[in-house]
Amino acid sequence: MPMLNMSVNGKPVAVEIESNEYLASVLRYRLGLTGTKIGCDEAECGACTVLVNGMSVDSCIYPALKAQGASVLTIEGLAGTWTDGREDDRVGAVARPRPELGDHAAGDHEGAPLHPLQSQFIQQGAVQCGFCTPGVLMQSKDLLDHNPNPTDEDIKVALKDTFCRCGCYVSIMNAIKSAAKEIQGREGREGREGNEGIPNLPKTKTPLNVIGKPLPRQDAVAKVTGAAKYTDDYAFPEMLWGATLRAKYPHAKILNIETSKAQALPGVHAVLTHADVPGSKNHGLIFNDWPVLCYDKVRYQGDAVALVAADTREIAQRALDLISVEYAELPVVDDPVDALNPETIIVNDGAGHGNLLKHIHVEKGDVEKGFAEADVIVENEYHSPFYEHAFLEPECSIGRVLENGRIEVIVGSQIPYEDRRQIAAALDVPEAQVRVRGALIGGGFGGKEDIAAQIHVALLAKATGRPVKMLYSRHESLLFHPKRHATIIRVKTGAKRDGTLIASQATIYGDSGAYASLGDKVMTRAATHAAGPYNIPNVKIDCYAMYTNNPPAGAFRGFGVTQSCFAVESNMDELAPKLNIDPFELRRKNALTIGRTTSTGQIVRESAGLLECIRLVELEVRSWKLEVGKDAPSNIQHPTSKLGVSRRLSKTPDSAAARRTRARQRSKCLKMERLKCVRARRKSDRACRRF
Amino acid sequence: MKFFDHYHLPMTVNEALELLAQYDGRARVVAGGTDLLVDAQAEYYAGERPHYDALVDVTRIAGANQIHKQDGACPEQSEWIVIGCGVTHTQIVESRLIRKRATALAEACAVIGGPQVRNVATLCGNIAHALPAADGTVALMAMDAEVEVSSYQLSVVSNQSSVVSNQSSVVSNQSSVVSNQWYALSTLFKGPGKSAVDSTRELITAIRFRPLGAGEGSAFARVMRPQGVALPILGMAVRVETRDRRLEHVAISAGPVAPIPFRAKRTEGFLRGKILDDTVLQQAAQILVNEAQPRTSAHRATKEYRFELLPTLLKQTLRAAMERAVV
Numbered sequence A: 001m002p003m004l005n006m007s008v009n010g011k012p013v014a015v016e017i018e019s020n021e022y023l024a025s026v027l028r029y030r031l032g033l034t035g036t037k038i039g040c041d042e043a044e045c046g047a048c049t050v051l052v053n054g055m056s057v058d059s060c061i062y063p064a065l066k067a068q069g070a071s072v073l074t075i076e077g078l079a080g081t082w083t084d085g086r087e088d089d090r091v092g093a094v095a096r097p098r099p100e101l102g103d104h105a106a107g108d109h110e111g112a113p114l115h116p117l118q119s120q121f122i123q124q125g126a127v128q129c130g131f132c133t134p135g136v137l138m139q140s141k142d143l144l145d146h147n148p149n150p151t152d153e154d155i156k157v158a159l160k161d162t163f164c165r166c167g168c169y170v171s172i173m174n175a176i177k178s179a180a181k182e183i184q185g186r187e188g189r190e191g192r193e194g195n196e197g198i199p200n201l202p203k204t205k206t207p208l209n210v211i212g213k214p215l216p217r218q219d220a221v222a223k224v225t226g227a228a229k230y231t232d233d234y235a236f237p238e239m240l241w242g243a244t245l246r247a248k249y250p251h252a253k254i255l256n257i258e259t260s261k262a263q264a265l266p267g268v269h270a271v272l273t274h275a276d277v278p279g280s281k282n283h284g285l286i287f288n289d290w291p292v293l294c295y296d297k298v299r300y301q302g303d304a305v306a307l308v309a310a311d312t313r314e315i316a317q318r319a320l321d322l323i324s325v326e327y328a329e330l331p332v333v334d335d336p337v338d339a340l341n342p343e344t345i346i347v348n349d350g351a352g353h354g355n356l357l358k359h360i361h362v363e364k365g366d367v368e369k370g371f372a373e374a375d376v377i378v379e380n381e382y383h384s385p386f387y388e389h390a391f392l393e394p395e396c397s398i399g400r401v402l403e404n405g406r407i408e409v410i411v412g413s414q415i416p417y418e419d420r421r422q423i424a425a426a427l428d429v430p431e432a433q434v435r436v437r438g439a440l441i442g443g444g445f446g447g448k449e450d451i452a453a454q455i456h457v458a459l460l461a462k463a464t465g466r467p468v469k470m471l472y473s474r475h476e477s478l479l480f481h482p483k484r485h486a487t488i489i490r491v492k493t494g495a496k497r498d499g500t501l502i503a504s505q506a507t508i509y510g511d512s513g514a515y516a517s518l519g520d521k522v523m524t525r526a527a528t529h530a531a532g533p534y535n536i537p538n539v540k541i542d543c544y545a546m547y548t549n550n551p552p553a554g555a556f557r558g559f560g561v562t563q564s565c566f567a568v569e570s571n572m573d574e575l576a577p578k579l580n581i582d583p584f585e586l587r588r589k590n591a592l593t594i595g596r597t598t599s600t601g602q603i604v605r606e607s608a609g610l611l612e613c614i615r616l617v618e619l620e621v622r623s624w625k626l627e628v629g630k631d632a633p634s635n636i637q638h639p640t641s642k643l644g645v646s647r648r649l650s651k652t653p654d655s656a657a658a659r660r661t662r663a664r665q666r667s668k669c670l671k672m673e674r675l676k677c678v679r680a681r682r683k684s685d686r687a688c689r690r691f
Numbered sequence B: 001m002k003f004f005d006h007y008h009l010p011m012t013v014n015e016a017l018e019l020l021a022q023y024d025g026r027a028r029v030v031a032g033g034t035d036l037l038v039d040a041q042a043e044y045y046a047g048e049r050p051h052y053d054a055l056v057d058v059t060r061i062a063g064a065n066q067i068h069k070q071d072g073a074c075p076e077q078s079e080w081i082v083i084g085c086g087v088t089h090t091q092i093v094e095s096r097l098i099r100k101r102a103t104a105l106a107e108a109c110a111v112i113g114g115p116q117v118r119n120v121a122t123l124c125g126n127i128a129h130a131l132p133a134a135d136g137t138v139a140l141m142a143m144d145a146e147v148e149v150s151s152y153q154l155s156v157v158s159n160q161s162s163v164v165s166n167q168s169s170v171v172s173n174q175s176s177v178v179s180n181q182w183y184a185l186s187t188l189f190k191g192p193g194k195s196a197v198d199s200t201r202e203l204i205t206a207i208r209f210r211p212l213g214a215g216e217g218s219a220f221a222r223v224m225r226p227q228g229v230a231l232p233i234l235g236m237a238v239r240v241e242t243r244d245r246r247l248e249h250v251a252i253s254a255g256p257v258a259p260i261p262f263r264a265k266r267t268e269g270f271l272r273g274k275i276l277d278d279t280v281l282q283q284a285a286q287i288l289v290n291e292a293q294p295r296t297s298a299h300r301a302t303k304e305y306r307f308e309l310l311p312t313l314l315k316q317t318l319r320a321a322m323e324r325a326v327v
């Protein structure tokens, strides 16, 4: 193995590596500098950004040997470049040995003052899940090294390929600008004295003695220094790497699985199939309909068919190629309306009614009568596609058998207790025998509620007696995990001449994919919100959550309401000109307020923020109109676009309102494509969120 | 995924060629790796198993990371700008020489990837990849660039040709012949992603073109999807030579509108000798639409949309190039 000599964070390093390793993996797995993250592993996301000889690079595709003789600066060394309240000369800072930095372990910055970028990221609230933070900080350092006084535009250009999926962009820009000032001594640290670490949050309430005051984020310092630990940052002696064989087809019978060749590959410690699952063959959050390892058939291409544990990730991957599975292909169901047809092949009978996972019916008053009384009726069909969470940290789990025989699973999961229940059931052990340790989560947004590799690593750890880690590639993550439901929504809205809504009817088909996940809950919310936050006496809603051979659909921010809201509000925008009423006025007139009744019969008693929300949205939208003249071209003037409003009933209306305002294209059947939303956003917002 | 076994960092062209020869087609040239390494990964996930015994990194070859001005062979072409195979897009964007005297190229390289990609990706890699939409390629086509290809003919084919395991152990073969040949850039493309340069045996060592002088100007513009793809929907570069506001010479390159990088010869011919006004522009745009043949690509855009963009980009780039020419 060749020797790689370089300087890392000012310290000379000599390390034996494989010739084909990348810098990110050398830093993380050989030097233990796990502050450098891997989000995509293909030069897209910037999470792995480090400086090599003072230039930012994506270390995930930077061949490690290319760094031969170079100076490398990682997040762990960032604080060390700031001494005595000033920036060290940039190359000098990375080239000069810095014994005070101590060993390579993450978190060894302790005691060293933070770099202004780090403290400003905390101060400005630019740190959420923190997974992007090291990469964003290093790219920001590169920017300030080359351009001490960046404009907003400079910052956007510099961060073009450095993503934050939590969406901290505005705070990040503020932090970079404040840090630039601090570095130039224009604004000393003293300016912040006394509130170090307490984020600058907008005041919402008059603070009391304890309640209502912003507090320092507990893990903020760890997140800006690279010390924060996500699952893949843990390592154990003798740890093996696991890998999953995914289905070859979206719908096929499994006839035979042959693993002997894989088992014989040197370095392989275990190959498991469904026959090795001792307990419940299925898992699931609501319905037990999702095979731990597929046994009779596969239902989508992300399905797990076999597992391997091996000495290295490469060997595990190679072993997968040696497993042969014999399939008999079945017809593929890719449309939720088809799925409901009684002639269609059954994909999954998880809920006991064939492809129908759940029919949700909501009814209030008499819609027939309502439409008969209506002066104007608008009816449209809307399609929304699957949405990907794209949390920046791909799924990772580590399983190990503890000394007392208990199974421990380390995972960044949104619902660890549900993980424990499902792991115990699959292993056929009491729940007390399973311990799930929550690692930090590098973004979830609903996409880390389902079982990913939690059960698999537990099975492999039991089978091998050694700790086993499974880290999904971005590709595998996209393939495997549940998405936001794709929907087809038909909405009919009826109003009286004066703008009073009198009837609303909706039919929703939700594509819940191969497994239930949280599909019935999500679609229940889509259904209950399909009349909008309006006071309508006659409502009828039918929602069908369907099994198909598409990827499963589950939780995603908004939980089904996003789709309904899109359809309902688009109809409202069409209704307004037909009634010759301002779209804001139309909504105000029909808003649910305290004392009124929702379509499910609930009397609203508190937290009805809609009117306030509409007021703020209106303020903002009207101000855009003024900008149109100077900041042309604006889509508001565009011949095929018009002013529209979207809102959400929310307890904190101000934050939600601003975000959900957008001008919409007018068309009979709109696809809820992100591209269109991007086009509709204002210029500043647009350049900032290019991912 | 790992798809190569060894990584070499030769210091001379000779050493690089020798390594390639010894691996006998099982090694490949790499520069920034932003195409090669990312593509290999995509191929892996598509079920292929790409593999090279070695990658030969050409960015440390002495002098390869330089941009310099060189005197030409004959008096009327008195100078060249020469860009070595280790030169990154960042270097090009930061070069005053290129910003001033080959503006289109600086504009093109400035929009490739993000800073992390531009800091390692090379212009030579961009052309070696041979994609008709590659931004650097589009700009260089309008500059009438030339490319130096170095190849190596071993006089005696070494019989221990199998594995070279140690990166510095290769002994220079004195009897070998290195041929350095300049080709017009436009002759190097065989099809989308197919280069006439065999990167398992040959090396692009440099690119050169004539720097623009008084009365000349160039510009590049593109339309890009904001996320998820590395190549534009449509890119265009224009170079003009003017005298008294009249177009003496025009070069227009666009991509992707054909399987290989494309020069709009008929549009160029039409514009020669004209004074640019709205009518001329409109006519030129019509000719361009007639001679370009864009296609629909799954992840980027439809043919129809690309047709719509052609006149818009032509107007934008021609106007910008003219403005620069007449200052």
Ligand SMILES: Cc1cc2nc3c(=O)[nH]c(=O)nc-3n(C[C@H](O)[C@H](O)[C@H](O)COP(=O)(O)OP(=O)(O)OC[C@H]3O[C@@H](n4cnc5c(N)ncnc54)[C@H](O)[C@@H]3O)c2cc1C
Pocket: A042, A043, A044, A161, B028, B029, B030, B031, B032, B033, B034, B035, B036, B037, B038, B058, B085, B111, B112, B113, B114, B117, B120, B121, B122, B123, B124, B125, B126, B127, B128, B129, B133, B134, B135, B136, B197, B198, B199, B202, B203, B204, B205, B229, B230, B231, B232
């Ligand atoms: C996130 C991202 C965004 C991108 N955005 C853009 C974009 O906007 N526009 C664009 O045009 N491209 C884009 N690219 C593609 C890529 O960055 C460029 O094409 C880049 O210029 C390639 O150069 P490289 O040095 O990285 O080439 P490499 O990947 O090292 O090589 C590419 C190919 O050329 C061969 N090669 C390289 N150098 C030589 C040489 N000297 N002699 C012979 N063969 C050689 C290699 O064998 C390989 O086949 C993007 C890539 C990424 C990852």
Ligand code: FES
Pocket: A037, A038, A039, A040, A041, A042, A043, A044, A045, A046, A047, A048, A049, A058, A059, A060, A061
């Ligand atoms: S760019 Fe390297 S991990 Fe995404």
Ligand code: FES
Pocket: A126, A127, A128, A129, A130, A131, A132, A133, A163, A164, A165, A166, A167, A168, A392, A442, A443
């Ligand atoms: S804080 Fe940026 S991705 Fe979570």
